[in-house]
Amino acid sequence: MSQDQTDQPGGSSYDPSYDPAAEVVDLCRDLIRIDTSNYGDETGPGERKAAEHVAALLDEVGISSELFERDSGRTSVVAQWGGSAPGAGQERGGLLLHGHLDVVPAEPRDWQVDPFAGEIQDGCVWGRGAVDMKDFDAILLSVVRARARAGCVPDRPIVLCFTADEEAGGHHGAQVLVEDHADRLEHCTEAVGEVGGFSTTIRGRRLYLIEAAEKGMAWMRLTARGRAGHGSMINDDNAVTRLAAAVARIGTHEWPVRLTPTMETLLASVAELVGTEATPDNAEQLVEEFGPAARMMGAVIRNTANPTMTQAGYKVNVIPTEATAHVDGRFLPGYEDEFFDTIAELCGAGIERTFLSHQQPWETPYDGDLVAAMTRSLLAEDPGARVAPYLMSGGTDAKHFTKLGMRSYGFAPLRLPADLDFTALFHGVDERVPVDALEFGARVFDRFLEQV
Incomplete structure (x- = not known):
């Protein structure tokens, strides 16, 4: 088609009532x-x-x-x-x-x-x-x-x-x-x-x-298993304790800034509006220019992993055999290996990891x-x-x-x-x-x- 884009939508070849926004x-x-x-x-x-x-x-x-x-x-x-x-x-x-x-x-x-x-x-x-x-x-x-x-x-x-x-x-x-x-x-x-x-x-x-890009998805189930027992007794193989420690490490981990080509281009545009130059060192400051949207934009200059669900036990005085947690992990293009190596380290020994969804x-x-x-x-x-x-x-x-x-x-x-x-x-x-x-x-x- 050859409609001049400076004209009104529709042009002379269109029905006079043409309006793309009408409905x-x-x-x-x-x-x-x-x-x-x-x-x-x-x-x-x-x-x-x-x-x-x-x-x-x-x-x-x-x-x-x-x-x-x-x-x-x-x-x-x-x-x-x-x-x-x-x-x-x-x-x-x-x-x-x-x-x-x-x-x-x-x-x-x-x-x-x-x-x-x-x-x-x-x-x-x-x-x-x-x-x-x-x-x-x-x-x-x-x-x-x-x-x-x-x-x-x-x-x-x-x-x-x-x-x-x-x-x-x-x-x-x-x-x-x-x-x-x-x-x-x-x-x-x-x-x-x-x-x-x-x-x-x-x-x-x-x-x-x-x-122009999306992070990968790793919806993970973490499972810890231990020795069941009475809640009043000493138990050095407590599944809840092991899982809770892993969840805390994952939830508080500070992931380093990593810039993909897409974000380098975006931050260069932001830097031009601000009157500076974009560098990895000021990436977080440039992201703050997005105001409330920084909660999303700050998540695309690094990998992220957020614990979202935990489940264990059935009675307050019974130490359960198993405890589970769910983690929403998202990893940048080109940084999948770094993400999973870090998750494995944060989980530590005795935590089984399975996927609910794993997408590139x-x-x-x-x-x-x-x-x-x-x-x-x-x-x-x-x-x-x-x-x-x-x-x-x-x-x-x-x-x-x-x-x-x-x-x-x-x-x-x-x-x-x-x-x-x-x-x-x-x-x-x-x-x-x-x-x-x-x-x-x-x-x-x-x-x-x-x-x-």
Whole structure:
């Protein structure tokens, strides 16, 4: 396509009513109202209802889709779209655009509003999934539906993918697609998903962060075994004592700063805004420039390991045979060996370590046509801003899709108020996204699709 990106979205070849943001708010609210809480086991409602809703929305504009599930109710949607011009996009392959349908649970009594009502209040759409990530699902659907209605189909082959189970590692969702249905994806050479393209404000300047890397995931179960006995007697083989000592060492360990190429690029951009130069020695000071977001950014200049659960015993006067703990470990690209060597040392003797989930990190070079298209699209809507890559502390479905060799990025664009503690809303109480940020995201993503 050849639309001039300085023009209004749509251009002369579009339907006069074309508006990529027209439906985005209502779509987001409707998705929030479908409870897809993922408890990490099989007790939740699953994603089937949301998947069928998305499939119907695509079908309305002439885009057929397929539903895939390995386990009942854990449903993902895949649709093929675009590639209308013979040979177009073949040199780069297809582009995967993916979002997930599940959300983490919410306790209604903790919220100001019903987390599954999709209410609009104070200029925001409130609800579980508003930022993670039914906002991007809605942006993607709004743009695609507007383009399909206007007959504006991308020349490049596009795969639209809405997955199950991302919030528990993607084992029932993206992993199923990669392992069982790779033929639907293998022509894709690049992928774009969540948790990127949002703004942060540093010294009065907006900086948009595009995800170009993720830490690896090591969800570990630690088990200590000892000699059972009466709680009133001396016991030098106490499983609880051994486990507690290991958990304390892990939880208080100070991991050294390690900078990957992605973070070197980001911190150089921050340093320029601050008026200094980035070095490993001032990395932590530069991270503090992110304000409340430093809690996330500080986790991507080092490996981390946080104890999250412990369990032992059944009666106060009985020393148990076994004690267990769970640890959420995250390691930087290139630093896996260092991470596991350190964990083994901190655990010490007599601690067995098994994995609940072990997924590799990834890092994509921050260059090429796709990065240029994301940057141009953002700056067309916010000319005074800056754009830079960052490394994500958590995990997304990209961990699975990169196994197929795709260059991956996170680009769910949102222009956010400087005083909004955005990172605290991920999995947080009173999760919400500004209405104008959703509409901004749809306009930016429409510009992006015009260039891919």
